Amino acid sequence: MNSRLDHPQDHVSCFHCGQDVPEGTHFSVVVKGQNQPMCCPGCQAVTETIIQSGLEHYYKHRQGEAGLIPEMTGAELPSAVKDELQLYNNPNIQKEFVISLEEDVKEASLVIEGITCAACVWLLEHHLVKQPGVTQASVNLTNHRARIRWRANEIALSDIMSAIYKIGYQGHPYNPDKEEQLFEQERKQAVRRLGIAGVGMMQVMMMAVALYAGTLQGIEDKFETFIRWTSLIIATPVVLYSAKPFFVAALRDIRTRHLSMDVPVSIAIGLAYLASVWATITQSGEVYFDSVTMFTFFLLIGRYLEMQARHRTGRAGNSLLNLLPASAIKIVEGHEALVPATELKPGDIVLVKPGHTIPADGVIKTGASSIDESALTGEYLPVSRTIGDQVVGGTINAENPIQLEVTEVGAQTRLSAIVRLLDRAHEEKPQVAKVADKVASYFVAAVLVTATIVSLVWWQIEPSHAFWVTLSVLVVTCPCALSLATPTALTAATGTLRQNGLLITRGHVLDSLATATHVVFDKTGTLTEGNLSLKSTVTLGNIDTQFALETAAALESHSEHPIAKAFHRYGIKAADSLQAELGQGLEGEVEGKRYRIGKPEYAAALCHRQMTISDAPDQHGQWLLLCDQHEPIAWFCLNDQLRKDTERTLQELKKLGLKIQMLTGDSSAAVHEIAEQLSIDTVIANVSPKEKLAHVQALQKEGARVIMVGDGINDIPVLAGAQTSIAMGGATDLAKTNADAVLIGSELSRLTDAILLSKKTQYIIRQNLGWSIMYNLLALPLASAGFIAPYMAAIGMSASSLVVVGNALRLTKLVRRNRVK
Incomplete structure (x- = not known):
């Protein structure tokens, strides 16, 4: 007769910690x-x-x-x-x-x-x-x-x-890392520049409205003079402090003979500001303080976002190396000595107790244990290691004390190798250039050449108008709308996805998502939830389900193995004389009787039976057997559940024409079971972080544009190497910092949202670029001919920017798609 899982009864709670008070405790x-x-x-x-x-x-x-x-x-x-x-x-x-x-x-x-x-x-x-x-x-x-x-x-x-x-x-x-302190200093300075530019822009724009209205309806000279001087006072710190990075970069580019957008930007800001100062002092001509402050503010926003992404990348390597412990137990002439881990050298013998982190790469000399390598492999099940096996610094000894001989320290350890892989992947990462940058690279030279020619021509025709016409050309063709075409669309789309559960951390994501051809998933913690849970309990004979659960929990109570954690909630009994058989299971006494739990062959040997996994109730999931000295008692099925929206999301991605692959370090039968359930044709199992990166790089060499979705430290190199990388919400901090995007709510369906919105974003960007180029092509001849006054040029430039921003606001809503219930 079989029975299923029942809820345990309520117990008295501990006054201090709030946990249940075990029965018989006083x-x-x-x-x-x-x-x-x-x-x-x-x-x-x-x-x-x-x-x-x-x-x-x-x-x-x-x-x-x-x-x-x-x-x-x-x-x-x-x-x-x-x-x-x-x-x-x-x-x-x-x-x-x-x-x-x-x-x-x-x-x-x-x-x-x-x-x-x-x-x-x-x-x-x-x-x-x-x-x-x-x-x-x-x-x-x-x-x-x-x-x-x-x-x-x-x-x-x-x-x-x-x-x-x-x-x-x-x-x-x-x-705190010294580099982190520098990052913080740079961030604070950028925020100050952005804040001053924002406040200055708002104040000067209010002044500009009064001047424009006064030009049309009439304004007294004393009020016009007051407004001009007030605008000058407010705009000066924006130009001298907030816009300083543009002038510094322009000087650097001129010295290195490299033409960038900082050059015309600096010329436009500098000339417009100086001309406005001259006009204010002499009370003649037009002022352009509004254009100066607005242009500075919008460009600083883009620079700030770029800086944040750069800082996030720089922190990753240092955080990875922090996995190593600060101290180690060194064996010196048969005695234990606690020493700083940095003082270890190859050949030293160190003792690693259960629950402690291995301080350096080495070879086990004495003992055998299970090693939790999840920090490196992302897989939750510890692996068995015995005498002669290699162990890696930064991993955790899960079960028994071991002694190992140190083989590698410092830069030669596997952790350091992963950091080097990470750096190399960042260097080799494809740089998906924004469309605006490609157009602007040619437009910059054209604007400067045109402005020079116009200045020379007007100097011959009417020298008194040469400066103002040249300034009109620079202002009206200033690549403001062109510069805003891509960032505004990306900002709107990024904000929309953030509000709906996908945090984008790098600007190229929406561009590369729209052109992706392959989506490569890790298994554990990505397609699945990443936690072993007790799926079902099948008792044998007339055994009570609750008795079986409490007995199993007693045996597993002192273990931190992921399998043991699935039973901890049922622990109200105590076990004595516990013995762990590496990779097999546990044996101990509960209330005077001896029990075994673990693999069927190991557990059944206690009652002199021959049982295998084929005797389990079914062949799905991971089955454990509990036996006493006389008979088998119960089967327990452990399972790592698929995320609720995994199957639906993969179907939608296939409909969008994307090819799906699974790339995992797991080697169990569950890999192919999940692949079959999700209809994934390409599955690569039991691969190392280096092999994961090599696979993705091979795909990219064949012309594939890869989206990599993962959650563990083992995924860091491949996350850095793919065109687009996405970390799950429950991923390690290191995986998140190296990913281009993070699924905050861990819902895979957000990936479909992102791809659909990215395609719409590319369409909006093309519209914005088309408008800004058309505007410049129409305005340039008119300004060169002297038909556009400088104030009209400023209004036209502002209007073109508003059109671009307004069009980008269409991205504040997701493309409609049926949700998974």
């Missing part, structure tokens, strides 16, 4: 005269520490049901933790994150792990300032950073960090 603490239940000795110790420190008001400030879930508690810390914290007293280590304010007074920046709400901040600040020698402690709830000031002659930094550990949090040094 831990408690008196809080404000009431005996409050605790789930474990850890919560009991933390609560007692809070009460004894006079911080019981913490529980008043706590928000939500769950408070602090301590990782390390009690009056005494483990010796390994003490040894690691002692390292932070080393002046050579402190120089990276500690500053000396005055004699014996220091200040440190720490990142605090475990903060969940405002109550955590309150507790940390009040607890730290109670420590002798600590003069100030502030914790930022937004970024979880703490700034602590103390007197070094009264308390050591290790003691401060120990105090943080004792109340259930973990503190780590915060060491």
Whole structure:
């Protein structure tokens, strides 16, 4: 008789952490005269520490049901933790994150792990300032950073960090990258320039409206003079500060004999400003302060977006190398010694305990374990590694302690190799030039040549009109509309997609999406949700489903393996004498009886049966068997579910003429099952990050325009190498920073939206370019002939820009498409 999964009954919640209190547990603490239940000795110790420190008001400030879930508690810390914290007293280590304010007074920046709400901040600040020698402690709830000031002659930094550990949090040094500081400085300067230009533009445009109206209806000279001088005062900081990058770039381009749009832009801004200043001082001619400020503001917006994309790319490599731990346990003459990981060298023997990060590339010399390589491969299941196998720095030891001999350190490690792959992919990435840039490259030279010729001709005809006519030519043909044709359309489309769940981080995306021929998907976390879950439970005989789940959860309770996490929610029993068989399963005692869970062959051997995966209820998903010493008890089916809109999205992409491929590091049977279910013909499994990049580059050499969709660090090189790369919303931060776009809501259907809107965007861009070119071709002869006054040229240039912007606003709505329900 088979039975299916039932919901577990409700239990009493721990007063401190909010988790269920296991049956038979009798831990408690008196809080404000009431005996409050605790789930474990850890919560009991933390609560007692809070009460004894006079911080019981913490529980008043706590928000939500769950408070602090301590990782390390009690009056005494483990010796390994003490040894690691002692390292932070080393002046050579402190120089990276500690500053000396005055004699014996220091200040440190720490990142605090475990903060969940405002109550955590309150507790940390009040607890730290109670420590002798600590003069100030502030914790930022937004970024979880703490700034602590103390007197070094009264308390050591290790003691401060120990105090943080004792109340259930973990503190780590915060060491901002020097390049990041430069990025921040550049960003702030760009924001200041943009802000000044924006405010100046709005004020000067209001003044310009009054002048234009006065020209038509009459205006007193004193008011006209006042408005001109006011416009001059407002426009001057815009030209001298906001527009400074254009003049600097123009001078650089002239020195290097390279003609760019900065040259006519600088000439137009400079001449229009100087002419307006002259007209204001002499009270003759026209002023063009409105054109100067508006043109500067719109161009600065485009430059700011480009800078943001550049900064995002620059941060990626440093973040990847931060996967390596700060310290390592080195074996010296048979004894353990905690040393900085940077001091390791090839040939050293290091001990890596369960849950610790491997500090360098090496070969296992003693022991066997499962290694979580998800940071590099993107696959959630750890892989078995034993004596003689290679392991990679930055991966995590999941099960048993191992000793390894270091083979590569520093720039020779695999992490560094991936960083180099990333840099190379960025260098080789196709530069999809905007249509406006291609047209403008020829237009710039034509404008300068035409303006020069017009100036010479008018100097011969009427020298007094030569300057004003030349200025009219430069203003009326100033490539403002041409420059705005592409950025305004891209900005409108980008904003629309952002509001609908797709964040575009690089300007070329909409252009390359519209011309794409192939879409290549990673599997885990992209086509699927990326989390193993318990799909079904099939019991054997008269076994109760809840009993089977609780027994399995007891065996898996001390494991952080992805398979074990699927059972953690059912854990109310405890297991003893646990033994893990690498790559096979677990064995232990629950309530005096021995059980095994894992692969069918391994589990069935306990009851002297011969069972294989073919005996499972069906051949779909990943089946585990639970047995006692007498008989099999239950089958558990684990599965990684497809995203709800995956199948529909792939069908829509095929209708748009795109070819679909799957490129994954997974080698299990689930790959081909998913491919068959989704009708994907081209599937490449069990590939490394380097092989992924090579495959995409091969496609591109054959003329394909590739969209790569992924979510793991293993996808970083290929995300950087594809024409267009898209990261899922649940992707690693590194994958997101290297992707050209991010699916914020992790809905694949947004990809179809983006492709449809990108095609419409290209159509709008062509319209904008056509209009701006037509306007310039019509206005240029009239201005050259002297029929267009400078003020008319300014109005015409502004009008052409408004037409371009208005047309781009058509992209603020998505192309209609039926949603997946």
